[in-house]
Amino acid sequence: MVQRPRGTRDFGPKEMQRRLAFESLLEEQARRHGFSRIQTPIFESLDLFTAKSGPGVVSQLYAFKDKGERDLTLRPELTAPVMRMVAEELRNETKPLRLSYFGQCFRYEEFKKGRYREFFQYGVELIGATGPLVEAEVIALAINMLSESGLKNWELRIGHVGVLKQALSGIGLSASAESGEPPIASAMRFLDKGDFKGLEALLSGQGISSDYIQPLQQLSALEGGQETIAQAREILSSIEGVSLEALEALETTLTSITHLAPSPPSLSVNLTVARGLDYYTGTVFEVHVPELGGEGQVLGGGSYRLLHLFGLEDLDPCCGFGLGFDRVLLALEAQAAAENRKEVVPGESDTLGLLAVIPFNIDTTSVLGMVGELRNHGERVELELRSRKIGKALNWANNIGAAYAMVIGPRDIEQGKASIKRLSDGEQVETQLNSSSVLEALQQLRS
RNA sequence: GCUGUGGUGGUGUAGGGGUUAGCACGGCAGAUUGUGGUUCUGCCAGCCCGGGUUCAAUUCCCGGCCACGGCCCCA
Numbered sequence: 062m063v064q065r066p067r068g069t070r071d072f073g074p075k076e077m078q079r080r081l082a083f084e085s086l087l088e089e090q091a092r093r094h095g096f097s098r099i100q101t102p103i104f105e106s107l108d109l110f111t112a113k114s115g116p117g118v119v120s121q122l123y124a125f126k127d128k129g130e131r132d133l134t135l136r137p138e139l140t141a142p143v144m145r146m147v148a149e150e151l152r153n154e155t156k157p158l159r160l161s162y163f164g165q166c167f168r169y170e171e172f173k174k175g176r177y178r179e180f181f182q183y184g185v186e187l188i189g190a191t192g193p194l195v196e197a198e199v200i201a202l203a204i205n206m207l208s209e210s211g212l213k214n215w216e217l218r219i220g221h222v223g224v225l226k227q228a229l230s231g232i233g234l235s236a237s238a239e240s241g242e243p244p245i246a247s248a249m250r251f252l253d254k255g256d257f258k259g260l261e262a263l264l265s266g267q268g269i270s271s272d273y274i275q276p277l278q279q280l281s282a283l284e285g286g287q288e289t290i291a292q293a294r295e296i297l298s299s300i301e302g303v304s305l306e307a308l309e310a311l312e313t314t315l316t317s318i319t320h321l322a323p324s325p326p327s328l329s330v331n332l333t334v335a336r337g338l339d340y341y342t343g344t345v346f347e348v349h350v351p352e353l354g355g356e357g358q359v360l361g362g363g364s365y366r367l368l369h370l371f372g373l374e375d376l377d378p379c380c381g382f383g384l385g386f387d388r389v390l391l392a393l394e395a396q397a398a399a400e401n402r403k404e405v406v407p408g409e410s411d412t413l414g415l416l417a418v419i420p421f422n423i424d425t426t427s428v429l430g431m432v433g434e435l436r437n438h439g440e441r442v443e444l445e446l447r448s449r450k451i452g453k454a455l456n457w458a459n460n461i462g463a464a465y466a467m468v469i470g471p472r473d474i475e476q477g478k479a480s481i482k483r484l485s486d487g488e489q490v491e492t493q494l495n496s497s498s499v500l501e502a503l504q505q506l507r508s
Numbered sequence: 509g510c511u512g513u514g515g516u517g518g519u520g521u522a523g524g525g526g527u528u529a530g531c532a533c534g535g536c537a538g539a540u541u542g543u544g545g546u547u548c549u550g551c552c553a554g555c556c557c558g559g560g561u562u563c564a565a566u567u568c569c570c571g572g573c574c575a576c577g578g579c580c581c582c583a
Contacts, residue, residue, distance in 0.1 A: 064556095064573090064574075067573090067574075110583075113583065114583045115583090118583065121581095121582085121583090137583065138583055140583075141583080168582085168583090170581085170582080171509090171581095173576095173577080173578090174576080174577075176582090340583090354577090354578085355577095355578075355579075358582095383583095419543090421542065421543090422541080422542080450540085450541075450542090451540095451541095451542055451543050451544085452540070452542095452543070452544060453537090453544090454543085454544085455543060455544035455545080456544055456545070457544090458544075459544060459545055460545090466543085466544080468542070468543060470542055471542090472542075473542090480543090482543075482544085484544075484545085487543090487544085489543090
């Protein structure tokens with residue numbers, strides 16, 4: 062038998078209902094924050110991603126040539142396509158833009174728990190405005206989304222790549238190099254990995270005193286709540302010539318968030334949240350869920366510079382985040398299972414009970430009109446289509462999860478009435494064979 | 509890139525060098541030609557693929573594929 066390709070998944074009706082509920086929950090939060098949904102193609106020019114991430118990414122892409130020999134690839138992420146779209150389609154729109162998106166991405170790599178070759182990402186980008194308030198708006202949205210999803214125990218870590226950068230340039234490291242990696246970038250990498258020996262070698266190579274190692278080490282070791290800012294300020298003030306601008310911006314962001322969003326279960330400030338990417342410029346943040354183990358990051362984002370790649374440097378930097386749709390769902394499922402809770406995503410189950418209409422020994426076409434009208438009134442109605450006998454038909458109604466069943470046989474047609482049965486307890490209500498009477502009967506059974 | 513465990517009907521499993529490959533759930537049908545979730549009966553449907561060892565392999569060995577984990581990486 063032909064199987065589904067490695068690293069992909071099928072989603073059955075039950076699973077899809079949950080996924081749709083989760084998506085609309087996220088969408089609703091985005092909408093409340095003024096974000097509008099967009100969609101970009103599932104494949105793009107290969108250049109789009111090599112421009113952003115370098116030629117090395119190709120090995121992890123589903124890249125191919127089309128019949129016109131064009132180099133294309135299934136998209137591995139959504140930020141670059143959105144930036145492309147902004148440059149191509151949205152230049153004339155009033156700024157700032159608040160865009161949200163959801164869709165599948167593809168990466169050719171070994172898949173793990175919560176990591177598939179085809180995966181789903183929900184994300185937002187706020188484009189055309191910069192600064193602590195922009196970052197606070199974006200992070201507040203992230204917090205609201207996770208909070209509304211019912212996720213527990215998640216940990217938000219916030220940092221600002223500018224703090225360490227300003228410290229490093231304050232002690233005399235350069236942000237540019239004639240060839241190879243700029244000294245500041247190298248130093249950031251060493252700090253990120255905790256490699257202080259490497260840092261020491263770098264400093265001495267640049268003729269900079271190793272006295273600075275200790276405060277830098279202290280800075281990168283900082284981790285905690287809002288009070289971390291004060292500690293960082295103290296350390297930075299001890300180094301001559303270091304700008305406090307980034308730290309103050311971070312502080313403003315943090316304060317603003319507390320007004321805009323509920324407090325997350327855990328929030329920590331950590332100045333080494335650098336996300337390893339050189340296009341991040343300001344506040345960076347990520348969310349982990351301990352239940353997921355090694356693949357525990359469910360959300361990540363920050364302020365970044367990418368639009369200059371499309372000739373729109375005046376719109377840089379932007380701020381956004383990507384949310385790992387599959388991972389959050391996995392975490393929610395794990396938490397629900399641990400608590401023996403049935404509902405995984407708030408509002409995932411249908412509130413309106415399904416009505417099974419069972420024609421019995423009659424010409425089914427005679428009830429179609431009523432079925433159609435009930436559906437027009439918003440009822441969920443499923444018609445028995447296999448001419449089952451009564452007992453089997455009711456069994457069928459149970460199995461499909463119907464809340465109510467209505468058997469309509471020759472006698473009912475003759476008398477123009479039938480009864481609707483509430484399947485949970487067998488309670489029955491008489492009704493005429495017309496939609497308004499059925500609606501009343503359903504109303505009665507629901508109250 | 510490294511590495512651990514495993515693959516038996518649609519699902520969950522038992523077994524084991526020669527078996528009619530067992531059980532449960534499920535689906536379909538009947539008992540029951542107008543009211544269900546119980547019960548009984550029947551039917552449906554399976555040893556991942558390739559190679560090797562053997563008189564004989566679903567069972568043992570090797571490889572592949574697939575699944576689930578742990579590291580590395582992660583736009």
